[in-house]
Amino acid sequence: MATPLRREDVAKVAKLARLSLSEEELDTFTEQLGQILEHANDIAALNLDDIVATAHPFGLINVVRDDILVPCLPVDDVLGMAPDAEDGRFAVPRIMGEAP
């Protein structure tokens, strides 16, 4: 059985999921997610050691096709959807810190 969800657990997953939460949201989500996980403890507590996990209803097989060139989406259409683009590329704010 897993341990009850703590406020710092929620703060950690929010950070991992790139979400910022206010103090108030942190309280609300901790309570709500705690309730859902408590409900899920019915399966967390089961002994299923002999059961094989199923990630997909019919099992996934790798599908391949012949290596034939087909047209892709026009680059201008795709970059046209982007919040910012430059020289045929997506543009983002700076990624690295300042050089020391």
Next chain:
Amino acid sequence: MKSAVEIVRDIKQGATTASAELERSLEAIHARNEELNVFVHVDETAARETAARIDERVVQGEDPGALAGVPIALKDNLCRIGVPTTAGSRILEGWKPPYSATVVDLLLAAGAVPVGTTNMDEFAMGSSTETSYYGPTRNPLDPSRVPGGSSGGSAAAVAAGMTPISLGSDTGGSIRQPAALCGIVGVKPTYGLVSRYGLIAFASSLDQIGPFATNVTDAALVLETIAGHDPRDSTSLPEPAPSLVSVIESGVAGKRVALVRELVDGADADVVDAVQRAADALREAGATIVELSIPECRLGLSAYYLIAPAEASSNLARYDGVRYGLRVDAEDVSAMNEATRTLGFGAEVKRRIMLGTYALSAGYYDAYYGQALKVRTQMIDAFRSAYREADVLLGATAPSVAFKFGEKMSNPLAMYLSDVFTIPTNLAGDAAISVPFGTGEAGLPIGVQLLGPGRSEAQLFAAGRVLELARESS
């Protein structure tokens, strides 16, 4: 409102035109869309052009297609080239897809006329449309109540007579539950029967596109049109679309129908009563009725609310403000990602992303996600055994009739329980259909659910047709 079958017949006979049918549909939309918030986007000009092309084909003596001139509403998570598609989220506000979903291409090729996109819970996460960034949809039968969700707009469009048919997507009941709450037919096809190419992903191992209609035959006609192998969806089944309409009058004589205890337990008394009467109607039509218990169903909700959020947390990682959709500027790229997602996603989506991230995180993976996947195996095995005992399973679609706004919004777990009877089918990858049968509290409709193994759609439609006939004669 005319059925889709009637519209196609009349158009082919020259008794009406696609343009005239479209105007009727647009009038119904103008009359009530402001009140009900069914459509988030109506594309009148494009729809008129499409209808005119159908009429031109009829004049030229060409076959205008199996859905010639039938107005159709599309859930706002089905991509159509150049048409704003938001999945009910602020993060995609104003986004126009650069390509169309396979189902959209198939509908257009069959002569259907898309009139617009319908409101939905944000990223299909919800059972009432209340999580939509664009405001909730109201139930046309009682505007103080929800239409169900997540495909609430598509269900309401048909229930309000705005279009005879529509498409939704069903990850844990998002077609069947709103169909039940709005008094119409809704189908969750076998996983892989309908291509998911161009469907904005929520939980990829559970998502499936399916139809809404006022009657079983129309629903079968739409499913025939959109089903079939698609090389662009590696999970799509290898075979072409099945024949459904031609065998819809096959009946249930000699079939074994099992009333499943866990698919009615906890439902309101009037819902249980409707399911019992549905069993009686099937018996009168020649089916053998047995009772069956599938205890694994009780674990479905927990397994689903770990698996679906886990897949969603991964699928929704793509909304990072880089390639499309909203961007909130910030000093560096990480801060931009975070500011964008924080503003762009609503509370329910954040809840599920965090739940999924937690269920997949080191130290909890085995206890939650890993266990849920094993329960999924048990669910599949349990249904497989049940289908050795019975051809069709019978239960309720939703535990109650349509509920009031705000009733379940502060308690996510209570909202999740709306899907307790529909979730097992998605976990098993099987097929199910919800058919209106009787009314309950305040005269509101009740839906009963018919479930079958993968690829059993023909049998489910035939059984649904039996219930429809029983309803009409009662």
